[in-house]
Amino acid sequence: MTRKAVLLSLLTGLLLAAVSPAHAAGYRYWSFWDRTGTTWTYATQGPSTAVPSDGDVQGFRFAVSEDSADADKPRGTASFTAICGDTAARDGRKRVALVIDFGTASDAPSGAKPPASRTACPVVPRDATTAEALATAAKPLRYNANALLCAIAGYPETGCGEQVAGKKTGSEESGSDGSDSEPSVGLFAGLGAIAVLGAAAWRARARRRGNAA
Template identity: 50%
Template structure:
């Protein structure tokens, strides 16, 4: 009997290990959030490429085009919504004469769609373009300030508004809308039926081991 009881207890304890893991692990995968913000782009080969440097440090060359798009987009840049208009420098700056010691940079501003707009902001402004004539050492932030004031930044230096849009907010995370786990309205761990079953197995295994110790 002792040998059979020992084998039974070992089997129950082995089954209890996955139950412990179920209790410790969260229920359901984490949900990613989207963000409402101005993304920064540069025209490259007739297409938009995500700008890896911030506008305060990037110095665009003469004859280039900066693009901006306000949208509800994933964080990380590459999957963000692109400006709708093409970054064609010749078309944007044909009416702006070149000047000694200055450069011309095209700018495309896309204020997004009504679905991208913050709650209560109303319809976004229409997309527009401009050509900035600025000093040769000007950054993209200075280019933008020359053609689309007022700009608004937060305390960390993040660009929040271009041409006053939007009037409030700055890069807010927007919940993806995934439902909370069953039994856990706040999205916490929560004990589901399978986990409770695992806990029961754990208790049974512990009881069998205690009985084995008493028989020795």
């Protein structure tokens, strides 16, 4: 194999690596979020111990995540006014705005189809936990022996925080349809390098033919 052929082979391998999606180990589970202003923050306690106040916005997102820093945030409407604006306040009760994002097809267990995301405004006693508010709005809930929330509104039917082979990093949050519309820099660089080497190889062959003639 010639030197140029070797270089071309190596660059082709680099190109394939550049355009292949990056994967990382993760877990498939429901994450729990608090909303402050326009920002989602990963909750510091579970829904079974969190006690929201009237006017709070909380969210749940089903996805494959490595950890809390990698977790995908709930999508869609997240305004208390938009979710609970038509629900009147009541003495001794509180309104909690809930955003329930069932995630994407790529995060779903094999053969499962995620339901459409929804919002709810349960009115519950002042001392109710988030789990109790969620139970009034999105039954059935499913927990495991360690009190980990496994399913909301029956989704998913099986599994609970299981480890999965990996996830496409950034693949679901890059655009409105979950796709990345911009080719990577590595793709252009790899194609350019292969084109240059291809042109050089063609010129070398042409010179050899000319010398042979």
